[in-house]
Amino acid sequence: MSALALLGAVLVGCGGGAAERPAPVASRAPAAKAAPPAPGHQAAPARPARRVPTLAPAAGGLAPVYTHRATSAEKVVALTFDADMTADQGPRAARGERFDNPQLIATLRRLKVDATVFMTGRWAEEYPEQARSIGTDPLFEIANHSFSHYAFAAPCYGLPTVPRADMAADVQRAFDAFRDAGAVNVVPYFRFPGGCYDDDARRALAPSGVTAVQWDVVSGDAFAKDPDAVADQVLAGVKPGSLVVLHCTRSAAPVTEQAVRRIVPELRSRGFRFVKVSELMSR
Numbered sequence: 001m002s003a004l005a006l007l008g009a010v011l012v013g014c015g016g017g018a019a020e021r022p023a024p025v026a027s028r029a030p031a032a033k034a035a036p037p038a039p040g041h042q043a044a045p046a047r048p049a050r051r052v053p054t055l056a057p058a059a060g061g062l063a064p065v066y067t068h069r070a071t072s073a074e075k076v077v078a079l080t081f082d083a084d085m086t087a088d089q090g091p092r093a094a095r096g097e098r099f100d101n102p103q104l105i106a107t108l109r110r111l112k113v114d115a116t117v118f119m120t121g122r123w124a125e126e127y128p129e130q131a132r133s134i135g136t137d138p139l140f141e142i143a144n145h146s147f148s149h150y151a152f153a154a155p156c157y158g159l160p161t162v163p164r165a166d167m168a169a170d171v172q173r174a175f176d177a178f179r180d181a182g183a184v185n186v187v188p189y190f191r192f193p194g195g196c197y198d199d200d201a202r203r204a205l206a207p208s209g210v211t212a213v214q215w216d217v218v219s220g221d222a223f224a225k226d227p228d229a230v231a232d233q234v235l236a237g238v239k240p241g242s243l244v245v246l247h248c249t250r251s252a253a254p255v256t257e258q259a260v261r262r263i264v265p266e267l268r269s270r271g272f273r274f275v276k277v278s279e280l281m282s283r
Contacts, residue, residue, distance in 0.1 A: 052141075052187050052278040054211040062202035063190075068216035069241030069280050075272045077238050078280040079260075080116045080143075080215065081248040082191065085123040087148035093126055098250040100127045104257040105134060105248070111264050114139055116277040117248060118191040118213070121147035121174030128181040135183025141276050143189035143213065147173040152204075156196035167204040187278050189213045213277055215245040219259070222247060227258035234263050238272070243280065 055064035069076070085099040093099060100123070108115055117134055119142050124131040135142045146152070147170045151159035162170050171190060178186050190210040192201065197212065205212070217237035221230045234244055246260070247253035264274070275283075 053282040054188055054209065055281070057206055058202070060199070060203070061206050062199055063205040063208075063210060063212050065197070065202070065212045065214060066243075066277075066281060067214045068243045069283055072241030072283060074283070075240045075270070076275045076280060076283065077241075077267060077272050078116060078243045078275055078277050079113065079246060079263075080118055080191075080213070080244060080277060081246050081256075082145055083117055083119040083123045083248040084145065084149055084193075084252065085120050085126055085249070087122050087150070089122070090126070099123060099252075100130055101248045101250045101253070101257060102130065104260065105130070107257050107260055109137070109139060111260075112139065113260075113264055113274045114276045114279070115274065116141050116143055116187070116189070116213075118143045118145040118189075119174070119178065120145045120149050121177035122149070124174070124177040124181045124183070131178060132182035135178060135181065135185050138185070141185045141187045141278060142178055142183050143187050143191065143277065144171055144174045144178075144210065145191050146170050146193050147177065149193045151194055151196050152192050152201040153196040153198040156194040159194055159196075164200055164204050167201060168208050171205065171208055171210065187276075189277060211281075213243070215243045217242050217244040219244055219246045219256075221253040221256045221259060223252060224255050224259075227255040227262065230255060230259035231262040231266070234259070235266055238267060240272075241280065241283075243277065 055066055058064045081104070083100070089099065117140055119131065131142070134140050146162070148162065150162045152162055152167055154161045175186065188210050190205065190212050191214065192212060195214060202212070217234060219230055220233045224230050238244065246256050248256070
């Protein structure tokens with residue numbers, strides 16, 4: 001989409017450097033091998049990796065950062081969902097804690113909402129059938145949220161930090177996890193854990209060719225107990241070209257699915273259309 005005790009703080013105005021928006025250039029998403037659909041879901045046939053827009057490197061050899069569509073005559077909005085799980089949360093999952101949210105994904109399908117899921121590699125390893133199901137459904141695209149959900153800049157809400165020399169490998173390890181799960185609709189976008197980054201992190205990721213994707217609307221869904229409060233915050237912040245951050249993690253964002261059931265019809269009644277990040281970036 002962090003250590004669960006930190007997730008709420010992460011969403012309140014994180015973000016390291018100023019966003020830069022060079023002209024889009026075409027890039028090919030990381031390849032993934034085909035796999036059968038998850039039980040109970042008829043996914044679209046696996047397709048070759050499609051060409052998707054990315055941004056050109058920023059000045060100084062830095063990975064570019066995208067937060068929203070700066071100008072948009074059309075009422076389009078991108079809902080993004082962080083599927084967070086840190087590298088060391090396996091024991092908690094083994095004890096029954098759920099870091100997934102299949103009901104949310106089912107609701108997005110029922111409402112026919114295009115969306116981008118920023119997934120950690122650890123999440124894909126824990127829930128490979130779900131990762132494959134999401135990553136073979138034409139409604140969705142999977143983007144990279146690192147493997148471990150450790151910070152790429154410090155301080156970052158107490159998160160452990162990935163050494164600069166290991167940053168590119170951590171991102172590649174997540175792409176490998178998506179491939180191993182059988183995801184096909186994978187795009188070369190990356191979201192910094194905690195939203196924290198600096199020029200060193202951007203420089204370390206530039207050779208990987210990813211575009212860093214942040215947001216301009218914070219949902220406030222982390223640890224929220226009132227779905228209407230989450231919906232109100234999103235509905236108040238969205239404007240044409242907005243990019244919204246939410247979560248696909250039941251234990252950390254338990255009311256997101258309920259909020260989405262209100263957000264989607266209300267935005268549609270205002271004339272908005274839901275798009276993936278790749279479509280938003282191409283407009």
